[in-house]
Amino acid sequence: MSFQDLEAGVRVPPQNPFNAAKRKQQQQNQSQSQDPSQAVAAAIFQINTAVSSFYRLVNSLGTPKDTLDLRDKLHKTRLHIGQLVKDTSSKLKQASEADHHTEVSPIRKIADAKLAKDFQSVLKEFQKAQRLAAERETTYAPFVPKESLSSRCCLIHWNLAKKCDKYTHMLRLQVHKQI
Numbered sequence: 001m002s003f004q005d006l007e008a009g010v011r012v013p014p015q016n017p018f019n020a021a022k023r024k025q026q027q028q029n030q031s032q033s034q035d036p037s038q039a040v041a042a043a044i045f046q047i048n049t050a051v052s053s054f055y056r057l058v059n060s061l062g063t064p065k066d067t068l069d070l071r072d073k074l075h076k077t078r079l080h081i082g083q084l085v086k087d088t089s090s091k092l093k094q095a096s097e098a099d100h101h102t103e104v105s106p107i108r109k110i111a112d113a114k115l116a117k118d119f120q121s122v123l124k125e126f127q128k129a130q131r132l133a134a135e136r137e138t139t140y141a142p143f144v145p146k147e148s149l150s151s152r153c154c155l156i157h158w159n160l161a162k163k164c165d166k167y168t169h170m171l172r173l174q175v176h177k178q179i
Helices: 003-008 021-034 037-056 068-101 104-140 146-178
Strands: none
Touching: 037 068, 037 104, 068 104
8 A cells, every 4th residue: 555545535444463374366467467666666775775774684693683594584585585586687678678669768767777776786785695694604604592502502411421432342342342
């Protein structure tokens, strides 16, 4: 719903917040029914929002918030943005082809050129964020809580004790053979 809809007095029935699948289907139907330029603009907005979230995650690297879960979220966000970029690229191509095949006003062509420029800009920002993430991921190790460390240490000690018992048992066998 836009501000224009609100000003025009358009009423939207309340949506069930738990029905995500239905909302997603409605969004897909809307994006298919809107012209390619509007779809590109919406997709660029989504990418920009996702890149901002990605930066927030990157800025947590090297802090106590830097956990394996954070790195997993970072990876998933990177993949999600990659898919958004791929989809947006094809939508932008469709919008460009529509500009060439039909009689389109110069204003529309300028608007589509601006969208292409915005898309390049958000891509550069994402690439910058990816470089920063790669640098920080290699520089810093994820934070592991003390509880995990103590359980790992116990496991290591247990394995070490088990190996020592085997070694001791082997020594005893060798001593018995010599006697």
